[in-house]
Each structure stands twice: as C-alpha cells, then as structure tokens.
Amino acid sequence: MGVASPGFTSLNGWYFMVNESVFIILIAVGMTVVLIVGGIDLSVGSGMAVAAALSGQLLLDGVPMALVFVIVLLVGVAVGLVNGLLITYVGIPDFIATLAMLTALRGVLLIWTQGNPVLGYVTHAYGVIGGSTKIAPYLTVPMLLTLAVAIAGSVLLRYTVLGRHIHAVGGDGDAAVLMGVRAKRVKIACYVISGVLAALSGILLAGYLSQVSPGTTASGYELMAVAAAVLGGASLSGGRGSVFGACLGAIALTVITNLLSWWNVNPNWSDVLVGVLILLAALLQRAGVIVATRGGQTKRPRLADPQPVTRAPQSV
Amino acid sequence: MSDQTHDSGNGSEREAVPGMPDGNTRRGFLRRSAGVVAATAGATSVAGALGGVAGSALAATGDSVFPGNAAWDAAVAKYAAGNTLKIGWTPTQGEDFFTAIEHGAFAQLTEYAELFGLKYTWDTFIPTGFSAVENQISTVQAWVQKGLNAIMICTAADYATTQSVFKAAQAKGTNIYEVNMFAELYPTGSINCVSAIGYDNNTQAGYLAGEYLKKTLNNKGRIYLVWGSAGNWATSRLAGLKASLKGSGIEIVGFQRGNYVEDQGLAAALSLLRHDSNVNGIYAENSEMGVGVSLAVKQLGLKPWNGTSGIVTITSNGKLSDYQNIQNGTLTAVVNCNPVEQGRQSIIAMLYHQILGYTPAAVINVPTKVIDKTNYTEPLAYYKWAYTYPLTGGN
Numbered sequence: 001m002g003v004a005s006p007g008f009t010s011l012n013g014w015y016f017m018v019n020e021s022v023f024i025i026l027i028a029v030g031m032t033v034v035l036i037v038g039g040i041d042l043s044v045g046s047g048m049a050v051a052a053a054l055s056g057q058l059l060l061d062g063v064p065m066a067l068v069f070v071i072v073l074l075v076g077v078a079v080g081l082v083n084g085l086l087i088t089y090v091g092i093p094d095f096i097a098t099l100a101m102l103t104a105l106r107g108v109l110l111i112w113t114q115g116n117p118v119l120g121y122v123t124h125a126y127g128v129i130g131g132s133t134k135i136a137p138y139l140t141v142p143m144l145l146t147l148a149v150a151i152a153g154s155v156l157l158r159y160t161v162l163g164r165h166i167h168a169v170g171g172d173g174d175a176a177v178l179m180g181v182r183a184k185r186v187k188i189a190c191y192v193i194s195g196v197l198a199a200l201s202g203i204l205l206a207g208y209l210s211q212v213s214p215g216t217t218a219s220g221y222e223l224m225a226v227a228a229a230v231l232g233g234a235s236l237s238g239g240r241g242s243v244f245g246a247c248l249g250a251i252a253l254t255v256i257t258n259l260l261s262w263w264n265v266n267p268n269w270s271d272v273l274v275g276v277l278i279l280l281a282a283l284l285q286r287a288g289v290i291v292a293t294r295g296g297q298t299k300r301p302r303l304a305d306p307q308p309v310t311r312a313p314q315s316v
Numbered sequence: 317m318s319d320q321t322h323d324s325g326n327g328s329e330r331e332a333v334p335g336m337p338d339g340n341t342r343r344g345f346l347r348r349s350a351g352v353v354a355a356t357a358g359a360t361s362v363a364g365a366l367g368g369v370a371g372s373a374l375a376a377t378g379d380s381v382f383p384g385n386a387a388w389d390a391a392v393a394k395y396a397a398g399n400t401l402k403i404g405w406t407p408t409q410g411e412d413f414f415t416a417i418e419h420g421a422f423a424q425l426t427e428y429a430e431l432f433g434l435k436y437t438w439d440t441f442i443p444t445g446f447s448a449v450e451n452q453i454s455t456v457q458a459w460v461q462k463g464l465n466a467i468m469i470c471t472a473a474d475y476a477t478t479q480s481v482f483k484a485a486q487a488k489g490t491n492i493y494e495v496n497m498f499a500e501l502y503p504t505g506s507i508n509c510v511s512a513i514g515y516d517n518n519t520q521a522g523y524l525a526g527e528y529l530k531k532t533l534n535n536k537g538r539i540y541l542v543w544g545s546a547g548n549w550a551t552s553r554l555a556g557l558k559a560s561l562k563g564s565g566i567e568i569v570g571f572q573r574g575n576y577v578e579d580q581g582l583a584a585a586l587s588l589l590r591h592d593s594n595v596n597g598i599y600a601e602n603s604e605m606g607v608g609v610s611l612a613v614k615q616l617g618l619k620p621w622n623g624t625s626g627i628v629t630i631t632s633n634g635k636l637s638d639y640q641n642i643q644n645g646t647l648t649a650v651v652n653c654n655p656v657e658q659g660r661q662s663i664i665a666m667l668y669h670q671i672l673g674y675t676p677a678a679v680i681n682v683p684t685k686v687i688d689k690t691n692y693t694e695p696l697a698y699y700k701w702a703y704t705y706p707l708t709g710g711n
Binding site: 008012013016020023102103106107109110114115116117119120132205208209210211213214215216217218219220254257258261262264267268 | 409410411412414415442444445446546570571572573576577578579582583584586587588590591604607608611614615636637640707
C-alpha cells in the first residue's frame with residue numbers, strides 16, 4: 001500500500017489524476033495571471049457553472065457545437081470585461097467586485113434553470129471533448145487543451161510586452177503607470193483572460209460530467225484555483241507567479257486527495273493538509289521576500305528578458 | 317373506509333389536472349389524500365395510489381379526514397377569506413430536489429386556491445451554496461420583519477443557532493416549518509417549529525439503502541461509501557445504513573467524501589475504485605454524488621449492475637435525474653425521499669394550522685421507498701405531475 005504501490009504511481013494512476021486536475025489547472029492559470037497583476041478573481045467557479053449550463057442548454061436547443069463554444073467563450077469574455085471595468089473604472093476592490101460577480105452569476109443561473117439540472121445534452125463527441133472518453137491511451141482532449149493553454153500562458157507572461165506589463169503593474173502599479181504602462185487596460189486584459197479560461201473550463205466540465213447542477217457544479221472551484229496558484233508560487237500581493245507552478249499546484253491538490261484516499265485516511269484530513277500546505281507556501285514566500293530584502297535585492301519578479309516597457313512615460 | 321366511499325355523493329368534481337392520470341380531478345386528488353388518512357387509521361385499501369401518501373400529516377395529527385364535499389369547502393372557505401398565507405421558502409442550496417419540493421407545495425396551494433379561494437404569496441431565497449447558512453438566517457429574520465406568516469426552511473446551519481432564530485420568529489408570529497431536515501436526531505420538544513416535515517434519514521433512507529444492498533447482493537459483498545459533507549444528514553443516514561448492515565455479509569471497505577456535488581463524487585469514486593475495483597456496490601449519499609459514482613464506473617470500464625452481476629450503485633434523493641439514470645441503466649437504485657410529497661405536506665400542515673387553527677404533528681414523515689428499474693414509473697409520473705404546476709409569486 002502507499003504512494004509506491006503500482007496502482008497509484010502507474011501511468012494509469014497519473015492519467016486519472018491529471019485528467020481530474022485539468023479543470024482546476026485552467027482556472028488556476030487565469031487566477032495566476034490575475035494574482036500577478038495584483039488582483040483576485042473569485043467569480044471563476046460561478047463562471048464555470050454558467051458556461052457549463054449554457055453549453056448544455058444551447059446544445060439541447062440544437063445550436064451547432066462549434067457555435068455553442070464560441071458563444072460561451074464570448075460570455076466568458078463579457079464576464080471578465082465586466083469584472084475588469086468594475087475594478088479599474090468604477091473603483092470597486094477586486095475582492096468585492098469578483099465576489100459580487102460570483103454571487104450574481106450563480107443567482108442568474110438558479111433563476112434561469114429554476115434549480116433544475118441541465119441533462120441529456122452529452123453526445124459521444126462532447127464526451128470526447130470533455131475528457132470522459134480518451135482520444136489515445138492516457139490522453140484526452142482537455143489534457144491537450146490545458147497543455148496548450150499552459151504553454152501559451154507561460155509565453156504570454158515571460159516573452160510578451162503584455163506579460164511584462166502584467167508583472168510591472170502587479171509589482172508596483174504606480175511605478176508602472178509612471179513608466180507609461182496603461183495599468184487599467186492591462187488589468188482588464190487579465191480579468192478577460194481569467195473569464196475566458198473559466199468559460200473554457202466550464203465547457204469541458206459539462207462534457208466530462210454529462211450533467212450540470214446549477215447550485216453545485218464547480219462550487220468552490222475559485223478557492224481551489226487560488227490554492228493551486230499560491231501553492232505554485234503566486235503571491236497574493238501581486239507581481240509574482242508562474243503558470244508552470246500553478247499547474248503543479250493544481251496537480252498537487254489532486255494528488256494529496258488521492259493519496260489520502262489511497263491510505264484510507266479520514267477524508268477530513270485532506271482539507272486540513274491542503275490548508276497547512278497553503279500556509280506553508282505563503283510562509284515560504286514571505287521568508288523569501290524577507291531574505292531578498294535583507295540581502296538588498298529587489299523583490300521584483302525575475303523576467304526572462306528584462307526590457308524597458310515600450311511606451312513612453314505619460315506627461316504629468 | 318376507502319376513497320370510493322368519499323367519491324359517492326360528492327357532486328363537485330372540477331376540471332382535470334394536466335399531467336394527472338385519466339379520470340383524476342383535483343377534487344378526486346384531494347379526496348385520495350384524505351383517503352389515506354383513513355387507511356393509516358385502520359383500513360389499507362387506498363394506500364399506494366397517486367395521492368396515496370398525502371394524508372399522512374393528517375393521520376399524524378389524528379384529525380378527521382377531509383369531508384370532501386361542497387359544504388366543507390364552503391366552511392373552510394370562510395376561514396380562508398381574508399387570510400393570506402405569506403410564505404417564505406429557503407432550501408440549503410439551488411438544486412432540483414428542492415425545486416421538486418417547491419412544485420409539490422405549489423400543487424397543493426393551487427388545489428387550495430381553487431377549492432377554498434385561499435390567497436397566498438411566495439418568497440424564495442436560495443443561498444449560493446450548502447454552507448452559506450448565514451444568508452439563510454438573515455433572510456429568515458428579514459422575512460419576520462416583512463411580516464411573512466409561514467416560513468419553510470431546510471438549512472445546514474448550526475442546530476442551536478437555528479432553533480433560537482426559529483423561536484424568536486415564532487414569538488413574532490412567523491410560523492416555522494422545517495422541511496427535509498433531520499428531526500430524528502433531536503428530541504421533538506426541542507424543535508422550535510410548527511412541524512418538521514420530511515423523512516427519517518436513519519430508518520427511511522440509510523437503512524432502506526442497506527436493506528436493498530443486502531437483498532440485491534444476496535447478503536454478501538464489499539461496498540464503498542461516497543458521502544456528503546460532515547453533518548446531520550450524513551450522520552443519520554450512515555447510522556441507518558450501518559444498522560441495516562450489522563451482522564450481514566456486506567462489508568464497508570472504503571469511505572470518501574464527495575461533499576454532495578458531482579465532480580467531487582466522481583473524484584472520490586475514481587480514487588476508491590482505482591485503489592481496488594473489486595467491490596460489489598457503492599452508496600452515494602445524494603443524487604449529485606451518485607452521478608459522479610456512475611461516471612467513475614463508466615470511465616474505469618467497470619460493469620454497472622445488470623440484475624445479476626456488476627457494481628450496484630445506489631443513492632438517496634428521488635429526483636427526475638435519478639429516474640432517468642435508472643431508466644438508462646447508469647444508476648441501479650435510489651431511495652425516493654419524496655420531495656414532491658414533502659412540499660405538499662408542508663402546505664397541508666399550513667392550512668390546518670394557519671387557517672383552521674389545528675395543531676399538526678410535530679414531526680410529519682412522508683413515505684419513502686427504494687426505486688429501481690422495476691418500479692420507477694410511479695414516482696416519475698408523480699414527479700412530472702407536480703412539475704405541471706408552475707412556480708409563481710402567489711395568486
């Protein structure tokens with residue numbers, strides 16, 4: 001028994017754990033981007049649920065699958081845009097704005113469905129897209145999509161102007177503005193990215209589960225996304241984080257749960273252990289910052305290719 | 317006594333109710349409800365009919381049966397005149413089990429509105445999740461201030477807190493009706509409500525599931541449990557299951573929490589089954605987790621129960637999705653906790669207490685039953701019938 005037993009560490013064992021993790025990984029990537037820019041997006045769980053229910057219902061209504069996915073992703077864009085606008089232009093704190101969005105989206109979903117689940121929409125093709133059916137041994141469509149998103153997210157954050165601006169705004173927003181970064185636009189872009197990834201995750205989850213319950217589907221996912229991002233090294237105070245780390249964080253959460261189940265440990269200990277790990281991750285980050293400060297180093301994020309921002313400073 | 321007895325000489329049949337079996341009218345439906353009171357009191361001839369469970373609340377009170385004639389209608393209508401039932405309804409979370417309760421309530425309210433001219437308003441508050449209990453409590457307090465005279469509530473909030481809030485509400489004239497709670501776990505006198513309408517999670521859910529597993533698996537086998545969040549329902553159902561399995565050849569070999577949702581139920585079942593798929597049954601404590609369990613069985617290429625072999629999957633709730641899953645073979649069985657009937661019984665208790673001034677029983681348990689492929693058509697038809705009554709804000 002234990003982590004070394006073939007069932008747990010076999011390729012098949014890892015396949016199931018990774019396939020189970022992809023929904024969290026997708027929103028954790030979005031959450032990481034938002035955390036780096038200095039925000040937090042608590043609406044992702046409800047965004048996933050709305051996307052999942054909308055996908056199912058539109059398919060039941062006979063809308064072609066490709067069009068369904070486009071519509072749902074656009075809804076994700078809209079949710080992110082509203083979050084971003086509320087935070088940057090209306091001035092509502094990130095936590096409050098996205099918390100309100102979390103509640104509002106779930107409420108809209110409950111009103112729309114009257115609490116009834118969306119059922120009977122899953123076709124074989126949608127099952128394949130959702131990952132309940134493999135496309136090759138140990139491989140599903142969500143795994144491929146998640147890999148693509150993770151690579152794109154890493155490239156975005158490390159090698160693009162927007163990525164550098166995201167780090168700059170999250171590291172020191174005022175300084176970034178003085179350097180000519182359009183901080184509000186950058187922040188809105190981050191929330192749009194998070195909204196789209198939540199919608200994508202919702203689309204996949206609907207195919208995976210074959211049923212969407214408006215009150216419970218993806219409930220609490222926002223906290224798992226935060227936990228995965230923090231475990232992966234993202235700082236809640238902004239300016240730091242990594243997509244690769246978020247992926248590992250999400251997988252770690254799944255592995256912990258599975259491992260405790262494997263050992264037949266009381267499942268309540270899983271929550272305790274995850275909580276302790278998050279605290280440890282936060283403490284390690286804090287210790288790292290303190291060490292860096294004492295050593296006279298900057299706490300700015302390490303960028304692959306530090307370059308000056310591309311816009312001239314605005315006149316004051 | 318039977319409902320045929322009541323049929324004779326009534327002379328006030330109304331229009332047929334959409335979705336009801338041929339020959340049923342609203343008046344007939346109501347009388348059948350009453351008929352079961354008589355059945356419960358001694359006779360048994362009418363039990364099991366469509367409305368065959370509806371009178372159990374009245375039976376529990378020991379009140380007389382519905383007279384079911386125009387004179388009684390007129391007498392009740394006099395009580396109803398000038399009274400408006402201002403009802404609030406707040407379940408633990410938004411899910412179709414609670415929507416079914418709501419439809420059951422509306423079926424009964426529609427009946428009473430037609431027969432007695434009963435006026436009612438209906439407020440609903442659905443919290444964002446199972447644990448969002450603070451919002452429920454503050455909503456109850458707001459409804460008391462608003463002047464609602466009856467609140468139907470199902471909450472996962474701390475028992476002592478809710479009871480003090482309920483006590484305060486009732487002192488201000490807002491009557492509380494607990495619905496789908498866990499009255500079996502507390503002394504009847506400690507519950508501050510007019511009636512606790514529901515079922516016994518121990519003897520009428522967990523125990524029945526255990527009995528079904530024993531019968532289906534010939535009293536021999538290994539089972540997993542996929543359970544909800546720690547709390548009263550989970551505790552009571554587990555106690556019932558264990559009581560049933562005690563001394564049997566059925567062994568519980570694994571336990572994981574799915575926290576009452578599909579994906580976590582799926583994750584829990586995958587985790588258990590990957591560890592050891594040599595099991596004969598899985599009991600998921602609610603329907604959502606049951607969906608996850610069924611998906612796990614499918615994803616791992618295991619064989620669902622086919623009547624002679626495979627993995628038996630059983631859950632508790634009794635919702636439309638359960639019956640559909642039983643129909644398509646992905647779920648073996650469900651304990652029908654009779655949500656529609658819980659809604660109807662709540663309104664029956666309200667009429668008796670709030671309009672007619674009776675004292676209903678403190679605990680009103682609706683009948684429950686294990687449903688599988690052999691008998692799902694009856695509860696499915698009843699469920700669909702209730703859904704023909706739209707949810708509104710009142711009349």
